Amino acid sequence: MSWFRPWQPLEEREGETMGISGEQVQQWDREHVFHSWSAQDQISPLAVAQADGAIFSDYQGKEYIDFSSQLVYTNLGHQHPRxxxxxxxxxxxxxxxxxxxxxxxxxxxxxxxxxxxxxxxxxxxxxxxxxxxxxxxxxxxxxxxxxxxxxxxxxxxxxxxxxxxxxxxxxxxxxxxxxxxxxxxxxxxxxxxxxxxxxxxxxxxxxxxxxxxxxxxxxxxxxxxxxxxxxxxxxxxxxxxxxxxxxxxxxxxxxxxxxxxxxxxxxxxxxxxxxxxxxxxxxxxxxxxxxxxxxxxxxxxxxxxxxxxxxxxxxxxxxxxxxxxxxxxxxxxxxxxxxxxxxxxxxEDILGRVQDLGDRIVRPALEEMMNRHSIIGDVRGLGMFWAVELVWDKETKEPLVPFIPQPEQLQPMKDLMAACVERGVWPLMVSNRFHLTPPLTIQEDELRTGLERFDAALSTFNSAAYRRA
Structure with a gap:
């Protein structure tokens, strides 16, 4: 059973003290927080207002299906009551x-x-x-x-x-x-x-x-x-x-x-x-x-x-x-x-649940996407731990992003990630791959919806739009 509560503006949450605004969160972040693995002036972190189960929300009320479990650690989801x-x-x-x-x-x-x-x-x-x-x-x-x-x-x-x-x-x-x-x-x-x-x-x-x-x-x-x-x-x-x-x-x-x-x-x-x-x-x-x-x-x-x-x-x-x-x-x-x-x-038999969802839903969905999308070179994984590797050409296996990319060479992956975020799903982008690692407690309908949104984001890719070095 999901424990997610629908998003409400901070000032409307009954019994809660109104917090600072999303704009203030981002301002203080820019002015005082030093982020790992980042060029500090080239990032703009999303301000997250709340999270429950497999969903997190920004201050504007937009919800995202967490297909990364943050950095692959919220195995039992956000705000699990126990x-x-x-x-x-x-x-x-x-x-x-x-x-x-x-x-x-x-x-x-x-x-x-x-x-x-x-x-x-x-x-x-x-x-x-x-x-x-x-x-x-x-x-x-x-x-x-x-x-x-x-x-x-x-x-x-x-x-x-x-x-x-x-x-x-x-x-x-x-x-x-x-x-x-x-x-x-x-x-x-x-x-x-x-x-x-x-x-x-x-x-x-x-x-x-x-x-x-x-x-x-x-x-x-x-x-x-x-x-x-x-x-x-x-x-x-x-x-x-x-x-x-x-x-x-x-x-x-x-x-x-x-x-x-x-x-x-x-x-x-x-x-x-x-x-x-x-x-x-x-x-x-x-x-x-x-x-x-x-x-x-x-x-x-x-x-x-x-x-x-x-x-x-x-x-x-x-x-x-x-x-x-x-x-x-x-x-x-x-x-x-x-x-x-x-x-x-x-x-809650989490191990059995993960095996079932991985074999019954994730694996066949990703394999079917690989058959339809020319940029998917390989899919692999176990349970709720999956990688989708993207290539320019399935025959040559040339990666969509080089092993050591120049900043401009990252644009195809950045655009695909933006397409995912726009559709309300948040996978983990790593090099020329998307890692799909949702919370193990994700509801079946959320999992299917996340996969559909990811599929739709991949469909936006147009190789002719990029000039390859």
Whole structure:
């Protein structure tokens, strides 16, 4: 059942104090807020007045179907009443306590996480988000193995902290290397991506086999005894929603076992129902040594992340201190929402719902669009985690936006995004792709309407209107 309430102007909401105007919000934003990943004078953020379920609204009353779950984290939607109540109740009972103390919300969430993780992954270190979760998982792997190097994919994103931006494979690390250098012992390899195979593969089986052979060569050339961890997103998120071919993650697990390397599963984006399982790796019959999480663990209502680890890694620090910590580790407000989130997942069968909607509605709708639209080169995904890759030509696969675009080359994607927004649907625009990642609680009619609006936006594309470099 949807809990969305129809939009009302702020001054007309019964029992509520009138807030500042949308114009004032935007003015203060322009004058005082510094935005991430942005040229500050070239953006004009939408001022959002309210949000409920899978819908958010601006100050003029226009509603948008949230097909991005913001940054792929509002898994249980906006303003879920049980999650809001969990914050309120915890704030009344114990708003905050230092991590050196035990508290009920943190202890219960750690217990519930150990229940949904594979057997043997019984301990949880809580962080404030995904980047520091990956940061600490790597620190644990280095302490556990006594090694320093970390391998990760070129098409990856693991966070923007000082070390994680270097572990990240995508071009966002380049400018950071200019200012900090790359002294974090991160090394990259090509992961599987059959649509644009780096290995001249023509089948998923070939892609998996050749990609694994490539990783093993990287391990051997870097020196197996120097490598602490391999970190991979179980389903690559920001860099393309790349679902690994059958056998790839299991093969990666075997390589880690063979060479004594820790396997870190980055589940920050793919975890907590996004793919239809608690964790993305559970689709592939594989178990990591460390699991990192954030985002969907509590739908971002209060910032929270963490690392779930094997007992053997925990025992490394049984009699010597772990060299790290965070002031807000296991914050009770964040953990209380995490506890309630897991209960909502179970009570409402969210995992089964995601599998059903993904297979019955999203996949066939996107495949049908691909057959009709000449600019759709590929669609791929699982559950409620989908990418639509756009190209100039289906035969050549030339991307609609180059890998390293000039500002003018971004215009086709900007125009398509504007067409989506005009029609009241808000997907996530990334390079030459749209990522469709709505809240897992979206109503079926909202999901179908969002897909129809996205389809209509694609129909506005006219290749003749653009001059290609």
């Amino acid at each position: 999650l809001v109540a969990a914050v309120q109740q915890q704030a009344e009972k114990l708003a905050t306590i230092a991590p050196a103390f035990a508290n009920d919300a943190r202890s219960e969430l750690a217990y519930l996480l150990s229940e949904i993780a594979p057997d043997g992954l019984d301990y949880v270190f809580f962080t404030n988000g995904g980047a520091d979760a990956n940061e600490y998982a790597i620190r644990m792997a280095r302490e556990y193995t006594g090694r320093t190097k970390v391998l990760s994919m070129y098409r990856s994103y693991h966070g923007a902290t000082g070390s994680m931006i270097h572990i990240t494979g995508d071009p966002r690390r380049w400018d950071n290397e200019k200012s900090t250098g790359d002294s974090f012992h991160g090394h990259h390899f090509f992961g599987p991506y059959l649509y644009r195979s780096a290995f001249w593969a023509t089948t998923p089986e070939e892609e998996a086999e050749r990609a694994l052979a490539h990783v093993e060569r990287q391990i051997q050339l870097e020196g197996p005894d120097t490598i602490a961890a391999i970190i991979v997103e179980s389903v690559v998120g920001t860099n393309g929603i790349l679902v690994p071919p059958p056998g790839y993650l299991a093969g990666l697990r075997k390589l880690c076992d063979r060479y004594g390397i820790c396997y870190i599963a980055d589940e920050v984006m793919a975890g907590f129902g996004r793919t239809g399982q608690w964790f993305g790796f559970q689709h592939f019959d594989v178990e990591p040594d460390l699991i990192t999480f954030a985002k969907g663990v509590n739908s971002g209502y209060v910032p929270l992340g963490g690392v779930i680890m094997r007992r053997e890694i925990r025992d490394t620090f049984a009699h010597r201190p772990f060299p790290g910590g965070l002031t807000y580790s296991g914050h009770p407000l964040a953990c209380a929402v995490g506890v309630e989130s897991i209960k909502v997942f179970r009570d």
